[in-house]
Amino acid sequence: MTTVEIIVTGNELLLGDVLDTNTNWVCRRITAFGGRVERAVIVHDDLAAIVCEIRACLERFARLVITIGGMGPTQDDVTVAAVAAALHRPLALHPEALAIVRRQYEQFARDGAVDDPTITPAREKMAHLPVGATPLDNPVGAAPGVLLETDTSAIVCLPGVPAELKGIFEGALQPVLQRIFGASVFLEQLALVNCKDESVLAPVLQAVAEQHPDVYLKSRAQRFGPDVKFRVTLSTAGPSRSIADQRIAAAVQELQRALGAVGISVESIEEQIR
Amino acid sequence: MTTVEIIVTGNELLLGDVLDTNTNWVCRRITAFGGRVERAVIVHDDLAAIVCEIRACLERFARLVITIGGMGPTQDDVTVAAVAAALHRPLALHPEALAIVRRQYEQFARDGAVDDPTITPAREKMAHLPVGATPLDNPVGAAPGVLLETDTSAIVCLPGVPAELKGIFEGALQPVLQRIFGASVFLEQLALVNCKDESVLAPVLQAVAEQHPDVYLKSRAQRFGPDVKFRVTLSTAGPSRSIADQRIAAAVQELQRALGAVGISVESIEEQIR
Numbered sequence: 387m388t389t390v391e392i393i394v395t396g397n398e399l400l401l402g403d404v405l406d407t408n409t410n411w412v413c414r415r416i417t418a419f420g421g422r423v424e425r426a427v428i429v430h431d432d433l434a435a436i437v438c439e440i441r442a443c444l445e446r447f448a449r450l451v452i453t454i455g456g457m458g459p460t461q462d463d464v465t466v467a468a469v470a471a472a473l474h475r476p477l478a479l480h481p482e483a484l485a486i487v488r489r490q491y492e493q494f495a496r497d498g499a500v501d502d503p504t505i506t507p508a509r510e511k512m513a514h515l516p517v518g519a520t521p522l523d524n525p526v527g528a529a530p531g532v533l534l535e536t537d538t539s540a541i542v543c544l545p546g547v548p549a550e551l552k553g554i555f556e557g558a559l560q561p562v563l564q565r566i567f568g569a570s571v572f573l574e575q576l577a578l579v580n581c582k583d584e585s586v587l588a589p590v591l592q593a594v595a596e597q598h599p600d601v602y603l604k605s606r607a608q609r610f611g612p613d614v615k616f617r618v619t620l621s622t623a624g625p626s627r628s629i630a631d632q633r634i635a636a637a638v639q640e641l642q643r644a645l646g647a648v649g650i651s652v653e654s655i656e657e658q659i660r
Numbered sequence: 661m662t663t664v665e666i667i668v669t670g671n672e673l674l675l676g677d678v679l680d681t682n683t684n685w686v687c688r689r690i691t692a693f694g695g696r697v698e699r700a701v702i703v704h705d706d707l708a709a710i711v712c713e714i715r716a717c718l719e720r721f722a723r724l725v726i727t728i729g730g731m732g733p734t735q736d737d738v739t740v741a742a743v744a745a746a747l748h749r750p751l752a753l754h755p756e757a758l759a760i761v762r763r764q765y766e767q768f769a770r771d772g773a774v775d776d777p778t779i780t781p782a783r784e785k786m787a788h789l790p791v792g793a794t795p796l797d798n799p800v801g802a803a804p805g806v807l808l809e810t811d812t813s814a815i816v817c818l819p820g821v822p823a824e825l826k827g828i829f830e831g832a833l834q835p836v837l838q839r840i841f842g843a844s845v846f847l848e849q850l851a852l853v854n855c856k857d858e859s860v861l862a863p864v865l866q867a868v869a870e871q872h873p874d875v876y877l878k879s880r881a882q883r884f885g886p887d888v889k890f891r892v893t894l895s896t897a898g899p900s901r902s903i904a905d906q907r908i909a910a911a912v913q914e915l916q917r918a919l920g921a922v923g924i925s926v927e928s929i930e931e932q933i934r
Contacts (some may be wrong), residue, residue, distance in 0.1 A: 398878060400697040401895070402688025402934075407679060409702070414676025423674040425709070427701040428683070435699070460862040460879070462869075499888065500857050508862050583774050588734040588782050595736075604672060605734070614773065621675070660676075 387623065388567055390416050391448040392426035393439045395456040395465050396546055399428050408454050408544075408551055415555065416450075418660045419563055420570025420623045420630075424448065431456050436468035440541065444472070447538050450566055455546030457529040459508040465543055466532055470516035473534065473541075477514040483521035483530045484513035490528040522558035526550045533562060540566060573630040574621040574658040575638055581650045582607070582614035590644045591618065598637040600624075619658070661897065662841055664690050665722040666700035667713045669730040669739050670820055673702050682728050682818075682825055689829065690724075692934045693837055694844025694897045694904075698722065705730050710742035714815070718746070721812050724840055729820030731803040733782040739817055740806055744790035747808065747815075751788040757795035757804045758787035764802040796832035800824045807836060814840060847904040848895040848932040849912055855924045856881070856888040864918045865892065872911040874898075893932070 456465030495503035522531030527550035532543035624630030730739030769777035796805030801824040806817035898904030
């Protein structure tokens with residue numbers, strides 16, 4: 387299982403001023419790649435707090451550590467400096483990163499979003515990367531993403547502005563993700579069952595889950611008109627399509643049998659695409 | 661500063677199936693009480709992972725640890741068991757908690773949401789609390805909240821269903837929060853400044869922030885018609901209203917002076933109510 391940890395920075399998130407939607411988006415995309423997000427943490431824009439979290443992720447041998455936020459021109463944006471500190475690497479001006487920053491400010495000036503595209507020290511800060519890191523092109527904003535690999539983990543820094551995060555994730559980060567996750571796939575089947583009480587359903591799901599530890603089962607109540615029904619999802623992340631297919635098929639078969647034995651019918655089963 | 665940590669559990673959150681809005685809501689409410697949320701983490705519904713997080717919060721002497729989710733009748737809901745394990749306390753059936761569970765299932769039966777209000781073992785599970793804990797009435801769902809206090813920290817467990825979380829937070833938890841946060845207040849002023857480039861604003865804000873370490877300054881760009889302006893928030897959590905007032909007033913005065921010195925005008929300043 388390829389494990390992923392997410393570290394989100396932003397005082398505004400912990401003040402409750404801004405709702406973090408990035409974590410959900412990244413979790414969904416990583417899951418679709420067949421990865422497993424183990425943990426996602428929000429901390430303040432505080433160098434020591436971020437260093438602590440990065441080191442903890444590396445000590446748990448997370449294959450991929452994604453930081454979100456704290457990459458802007460202001461001094462309170464300290465995420466890249468924290469990555470450098472966590473890995474004991476100095477920050478240095480990266481020519482390729484500087485070219486991205488410069489190109490973006492020239493574009494902003496043409497768009498009228500800034501008056502002057504001059505690379506001030508604050509703007510140049512975004513082109514300072516830990517030694518050994520590679521910039522990831524940001525097609526939307528000024529701060530390039532950062533990729534830094536160790537013997538065991540890859541650390542990727544993405545900006546907190548959702549459009550910039552998505553632009554880098556779906557662009558420059560794709561070859562990196564394909565290399566990390568290889569042939570891994572995520573498969574999910576959704577079963578709609580005629581049972582309105584979770585505490586009746588629970589022991590059946592538990593028994594199936596125990597027989598199929600590689601498959602994650604989750605039930606959720608949903609109202610259909612005056613009726614409550616349960617949606618049971620069965621999902622697995624497997625190292626290949628055929629292994630994932632086999633796991634899911636076996637669990638679905640067992641679920642249908644076990645529900646039938648207690649008189650609960652399955653209305654439909656369909657594969658979910660994400 | 662009264663520090664708070666949040667531990668959210670839910671595989672569905674880390675799969676990216678469900679967006680966590682509870683953390684944002686709780687952060688906003690804690691901030692309004694004058695508390696400081698230091699950290700919020702999402703982990704799987706995994707006993708060992710949750711125990712680890714709870715112990716880490718206690719080792720950091722968080723005054724209040726709030727867990728969210730994992731309190732239902734199913735065996736994959738393990739948060740309360742994790743709190744018990746983290747504090748080496750056994751779980752025991754709590755009569756007051758059982759009365760809440762029973763009352764709620766009787767209500768669900770009258771509402772037609774369940775066929776039978778009998779307290780099955782799965783339902784009774786929700787009335788098993790760590791020894792020494794107090795249930796917090798849940799006016800919406802079946803699982804009571806849990807309050808457990810140590811010499812240094814209070815641990816509060818809330819369900820993940822937003823309406824249940826809010827019902828407990830705004831009801832049974834209020835006296836606990838008032839006791840923990842005392843006279844603490846949160847104050848926030850919003851200044852609208854005529855400057856469209858964050859990298860020009862940044863050094864000014866940094867200088868003001870350095871002079872006023874108790875006040876948190878944050879700038880955010882906002883589009884007003886064809887114009888971009890910056891909203892600068894100044895906020896502080898103080899042990900009393902008068903101290904918080906003084907801190908904010910001094911920082912606002914310095915901000916106006918410093919912006920004026922570089923030719924940036926402040927269009928308006930107003931107190932924010934949350």
